[in-house]
Amino acid sequence: MEEMPPSDKNSDTSRLIAPNPTSKTSYINLVGNVCALLCVCIVIYCCFASGVTLFSFHPSLMTLGWMVFMTSAINAITPGDLATEWMPIRLRSARHWVIQLLVGIIILIGFLVIISNKIIMDKPHFATLHSKFGLASLIFMITTMLGGLGALYSLKLKQYLAPIYMKLLHASVGLSTFCLGIITILLGLYSQWWQFGDTLRYTSMVLVLAVMLLTILRPLLKIYFRLKERLEYNN
């Protein structure tokens, strides 16, 4: 990943990705997308293999939202993304928040599904580690989405925080949220509900971990270089 030229931390150039593609096209995101699709197919197959129930929609919607759509939203603002690198930065940024909004809706429906299912079954809420991590992921997701508004209007809010720091904060909290959801999915795959054998279970887990690593690697480097650049610029 190439570093960007230093920019004024308060200006419109205080972006996390360069306005013109300066980084090489990477196939990492494409591999991540294939792993995510494979994993979602396995989960959907397991959910519906023995018939359709209300519960079937919980893991299906959660994995679809978190692993396919959320990764696409993150990839859209990752330097060198194969699918979006040709787009102007404003279009990539729009693609990011529109997909993220869609993720919010899918995850909210998946959450309402499991809450309703538990009420119907008369089972206790937030009793397992998976459900606690799930609730935390949901709260983090909403926080990140609100932080995204801050990043979108960062120039208007520059008297409170310099745009570059607003965007770095949003990116860091966003990546933490993504990882939290991945842990939740892993715990879900490890729950007592899973009765589809260890081969499918561990294959799904490896795919989930691969998606996480392939998705966060470049954004993490982006944050690191941007922070390093700012600290050197300030000294």
Ligand code: HEM
């Ligand atoms: C990021 C994705 C996910 C989130 C945020 C999430 C969130 C939640 C929450 C909050 C609950 C508890 C609801 C309550 O107690 O009223 C729950 C329950 C459940 N989820 Fe998920 N979930 C996710 C993905 C998955 C996946 C992929 C699976 C299965 C492979 C799964 C399986 C279950 C099961 C079996 C329950 C009921 C038992 C329990 O409470 O642990 N979830 N989920």
